[in-house]
Amino acid sequence: MTNKKENIRLLISLGLAGVMVAAILWLIGKFSSNLTPSSNSMPISSSEPSLSLPEWMSLGGKILVTADKTADKETGVRAFAANDFATAVTKFQSSLQTNRNDPETLIYLNNAKIGKSPALKVAVIAPIGRTLNEAKELLRGVAQAQDEVNNSGGINGMPLQLQIANVDNIEKLQELDNEFVKDSSLVAVVGFSRNEKIYNERGLVRISLTSPMTQLGENQTQPGQARYVFYASPNRNNFTQALAEYIIKKERRTNVAICQASTQQERSQEIKKQYADLITKAGGKITDIECNLSAPNFRASDFVTKAIADGAEALLLIPRPDKIDSALDVARESQGKLALFGSQLMYGEKVLKFGQGDVKGMVLPVSWHHDANSNARGGNSFANKAAKLWGGQVSPRTATAYDALQVIIAGLEEGSTRQSLQKVLSNPNFSATGATGKIQFSPSGDRLGGVFLVKVEPCESSKSCSSSTGYDFVLVQ
Structure with a gap:
């Protein structure tokens, strides 16, 4: 009888232990799922600078455009890398007083103002080590768009963070493409790519400044596949x-x-x-x-x-x-x-x-000229704002880069996940307002409109x- 009671107690103890183990495992699984972002969840960056970024990528912790180096800028990036965002903001502002025409510093300034707060992160591919003038023209466009949206309260209250990626050779583009699609904190990419297929397959929106060398209507995805690549400039x-x-x-x-x-x-x-x-x-x-x-x-x-x-x-x-x-x-x-x-x-x-x-x-x-829409939008407001911000006229590349980020901003206002952004941009009724006026896309992802x-x-x-x-x-x- 005693043995029977002991066996019953043993079975009860084992049952309770099993329940406790199951409960612990359930809690661990639930906690882990909350920590691990899904590819379908909103890709919000913590805005904390990642020291593991490759040397050719930066949120503000390193200078990529060394031609625009100043003492204040150097101090600012060191402060940014150390998470001392208040000092970084002050130093970047001082550097812009010395060189107002430096888009990298303006981007870093806006990123520093975000600090560790949640933000929507977009990567920008710039050929800094290949064609510096072209890279700076591109960066001016996205910097101006970021500056405007963040100063007006962000995207539905969420600030926009830009991560600059330097490309100094064509071969590095493949590595960049692979890095971007794996980064779940990225919501979109601006710039040229060597492998468009990977963006469509892995579901990351990319806005290219120029269309590929194809005839009209040839920029097609596979049947039934969603299009994630769009072009901010009309077809070549x-x-x-x-x-x-x-x-x-x-x-x-x-x-x-x-x-x-x-x-x-x-x-x-x-x-x-x-x-x-x-x-x-x-x-x-x-x-x-x-x-x-x-x-x-x-x-x-x-x-x-x-x-x-x-x-x-x-x-x-x-x-x-x-x-x-x-x-x-x-x-x-x-x-x-x-x-x-x-x-x-x-x-x-x-x-x-x-x-x-x-x-x-x-x-x-x-694709754009500062006199093309001189009677539109209060005397071509983009050209006027750009001249005031940078101290002179800007190029079509700057205007197109500005438009590329304006497309992303307009899309994120309707949906802030990768998938929802793609759906918004693919809607035939989608439009955004940019430097060149109304921005719309054809079914092939090409920018609609003419040239000058x-x-x-x-x-x-x-x-x-x-x-x-x-x-x-x-x-x-």
Whole structure:
């Protein structure tokens, strides 16, 4: 009898222990699930600087644009890295007093003001170590958008945090793509990518400043797959078509020599073919003289001589950002004998500064010009605000970057998860207001809308000049 009672007590003890173990495991599981963010939950950053970030990424704890280094900026990033945000704010503000045209510092200032508070985090890819001027133009656009939204109370009360990622070579883009899609605290990415597929597959919104080199309607996802990649600039075909028709129908130059830059022959031929097809369709033809600005043995004088001998009347320059110098060499060798035209990458202060009279009269397509909407929104408020913020006129790249972040901001106001942001942007009725006016997307993710043509002209003494070079890009009416 005694043994029977002891057995009953033992069974009861084991049962109670099992219940207690199950309860403990349930509590541990519930606690862990609250700590681990789901890919479907709102990707809110704690805003605490991550010391584990690669050396080419920063929220404010390191200087990536070393060309804009000041003593106050250096002190500010050290304070930011140490979580001393009050000191970081003061030092970044002082640095901007010294150099108001430094977008990296403005971004770090806004991030420092957030401190450790929850925020919505967006990554920005900038080619700082590859083409610094282009990178700074991009950063000015997103910095201005972040500054405006945070100073107005944030996105539904939540501040916007920007994480800068420096790209100094194409190969690093693949690594960046992999890092971003794994970072559950990121809600979106702004900038160029080498692998668009991974964003659609892993469900992270990315807004690119330029569309891929495809025809209209070819930017398609797999059947049934949600689109996460959108473009803040119209399809490249729009730029090419506008310029091709202008060359042939307005300037009446029917024999065109094309000089492009590429280290990949297939890519080079693809770019040239798109321009050639549209120029031919408009009624012109392309000379047979080959020109690759990236060729190690390239000589501008040889190409120009052969192009003229082949009957060329016009010269179309399509450089990469790192080959603009070579394109300017070609323009210089032309000596006014060939009408000059260029891709949108030729729009920049560097072309005016080093091209001067050699590029006088060159026409190129752009997504935005500060005079394009001079009567809109109270005298083009973006251009006015940008001039006040940065101390001068900004480029189309700055305007497009501003638009890219405005798209994300508008989308996050409707839904602050990755999936809800994608659904908002994919809605055919979605629109946002940016530097270039109304922003909408086609089903393929391309920006709807046209382009503008500008021409390099000497500044008139009786009018203000947005450039300090004596030359400016003037809107072609």
